[in-house]
Amino acid sequence: MKPIKLIYLFLAAAILPFSGCEKFLDSENLTQANTGNYPRTVEDAKQVVTGIYNNLNIANTNPQFTFYYISELASDDRLGGGGDNDFVMQAEDLMMNYNADMLRQFWIDRYKGIYQANLAIETLGNITNYESTDQKNQMLGEAHFLRAFFYYELASLFGNVPLITATSPAVNLPKASSEQEWGQILQDLKTAIELMPAKPRGSAEEGHVNKWVAEAMMGRAFLFYTGYYQKENITLPDGSSISKSDVIAWVDDCVNNSGYTLVTSDYRNLWAYSNRLTVNDYNYTKGKGLKWVEDDNAINPESMFAIKFSQFASWDAGATIGYSNQYALHFGMRGGQDFGNTFPFGQGWGAGPVAPNLWNDWTTSEPNDPRRTASICYIPDELPNYKRGGWSDFVQETDYFEKKTSAITCKASDGSGYRATFEYEMYKGFSSDNYQLNNIHDLVLIRFADVLLMQSELKKDATGMNRVRARVGLPAIAYSDAALRNERRWELCFEGIRWNDIRRWHIAEEALAKQINQPTYHGGKPDKNGIQGDGYVARYQATGGFFKIPESEISLSQGVLEQNAGWSSGDYTGWIETGR
Structure with missing residues (x-):
């Protein structure tokens, strides 16, 4: 069992729906929860907060439509992949x-x-x-x-x-301006900082933010807003403002007083392939x-905010698929071969x-950086029996595979071969060895190393950056x-x-251009990542990196919502081979 990781999954099932209670009598409804009688107790309050966290798992039901997933595929470090029919x-x-x-669906979920x-926010004060x-x-x-986090993702993905x-x-409602939108995000974060006590987390609070x-x-959020929109500071809805010096003070407090720390024993201990x-x-x-660091449900001292998962994912009604780590499934090696060929990496889409x-x-x-091989598998060296092509339809396949977020397998304890996920052996309670539902290792959203690097960037000082480098045995360097x-x-x-990062630094066009003509495979045969449609650079110039607002939402608003720039064309109809 993984009791810590079930904190907000169990509670979420207990949250009651809200509905109107008045009929023809002005009397209290004792059978349905509404904002007049719920939340009333501390236990009710916990359920309400738990319901907000559960939104992270609900969106994970369809990970390919989430901001995190798109952030990976749209960046210069990954291609799209999938099969011939995986157009998304x-x-x-x-x-x-x-x-x-x-x-x-992501718009609706968030x-x-x-x-x-x-x-x-409206009701917890009543208890x-x-x-x-x-x-x-x-x-x-x-x-x-959490409201700030949800708006951060929406604003990053869709713009205003x-x-x-x-x-x-x-x-x-029309679109908010960028100043209004990001002002509210930073206002919520400031309020959260001021409200929450300076109290280190305990195991009972694992999964909750502080x-x-x-x-x-x-x-x-501050670095993205000020970088992308080229601003120095921002005015909040309450009339106050936030400057770089304010943010530096908060980040310094996090570094010095939070209790989070780098995993200094070995960088590879952060990733699930090092499980026992x-x-x-x-x-x-x-x-x-x-x-x-997460062996047998141990707490990762570097993980600050993560999506938690459990053994209770299923295909049954109720959107419980998101209780498993569907990102690991999607980022897994495209299937169609023996697990021994891809070990220790599990298979997926x-x-x-x-x-x-x-x-x-x-x-x-940085040729001597050990993080390169800790993060990326060079398949010809590490997996000599790997068969290219997946189900003979793999698009944009390369000789490289990421090691951090993938499904991870292990040998079966009964000697019968390989388990589809190591979690099946480590955590008892699964109904079957299922490669689609049994990935339950955390998806970390904020890691302490990121805070150290933000500290260096904000202060133009190499101290935090060199702490990160020292962890992997690299020499200290001057800041630039x-x-x-x-x-x-x-x-x-x-x-x-x-x-x-590449958007706020205004280097996205330069970075994305490097993906053109990179060697790939299509259906296991040599191909090139040639220009599709207008090409990476032209699409970024047209859109600014913001994606299309769903047309149904524009229709429902009766035209009050306006479509983002660059989306009058650009429909994708399938991969065009360029290298054979």
Whole structure:
């Protein structure tokens, strides 16, 4: 069992629906929850907050439509991948459109999460039996953080979107301006920082955010807004403002007082391939004394905010698929061969093949960096029995595979071969050895190393950056923007960070151009990542990196919502071979 990881999954099932209670009598409804009688107790409050977190898992039901997934595929470090019919993966890589409502489910899911956060912010103050003011403020702070996080993803993905900060009906709202939108995001993060007590997390709070996570997210949001929109500071809805010096103070507090720390024993211990069931059967890690920081449900001291999963995912009604790590399935090696050929990497849909330009840039810039082979598998060297092509339809396949977020396998303890996931052996309770439902290792969204690198970038000082380098045995270097940008790319590759980094640094066009004509395979045969449609650079110039607002939402608004620039054309109809 994995009891810690079930904190908000169990509670979410207990949340009652809200509905109107008045009929023809002015009386209290004792059978249905509504904002007049719920939440009433601290337990009710916990359920309300839990419901907001559950939105992370609901969106994970369809990961290819999420901001995290698109951030990976649209960046210069990955290609689209998948099979001939996986148009969404390839369209996201190319910043093209597959259909009019390609991303509508994510739009709906995140606005549901925002509604739940609004409800919590409006009602949690009504409860009178909190154990302490800190308990009340912690819950309110979490609600403000999650609303900010959901809007951060929507604003990063779609640009300007309607800003809804109350549960009262808001019909046909136009897009907010970037200043209004990001002002609200940073206002919520500031409120979360000020509300939540400076209290280190315990095992009972694993999976919940705290004051220092909000400070880290403040750094991420401020850097994107000021970089992308080229601003120095931002005015908040309450009339106050946030400057770089304010953000530096918060990030410094996070670094100095949060209790989060780098995993200094070995960088590879951060990733699931070093788990105790796999580590000594994988030639790359065998005999190296490695130990995964999450073995047997241990807490990763570097993980600050992560999506948690459990054994209870199923195909049954109720959207419980998202209780498993569907990102690991999607990023797994495209299936169709024996698990022994891909061990220790599990199989899945083959999304996000590593772009050869990442390996080449890294080799040229920092050839002795051990993170390169810790993060990327060079298939010809590590997997000699691997068969290209997946189900004979693999698009944009390369000789490189990312090691961080994939499914991971292990040998069966009964000697029968390989398990589809190591979790089947490590955590008992699965009904079957299912490669689609049994990936349950965390998807980390904010890691302490990122905070150290943000600290260096904000302060133009190499201290944090060199702490990160020292962890992997690299020498200290002087600060420069170029060095910092490389360090973020190497340290944080495949962690949903790179896309917003290259956009806020205004280097996206230059970076994406390197993907053109990179060697790939299509159906197992040599191909090239040639220009599709208008090409990477032209699509970025047309869209600014923002994706299409779902057409159904524009129709429902009766035209009040306006479509983003660059989306009058660009429909993706399938991969065009360029290299055979």
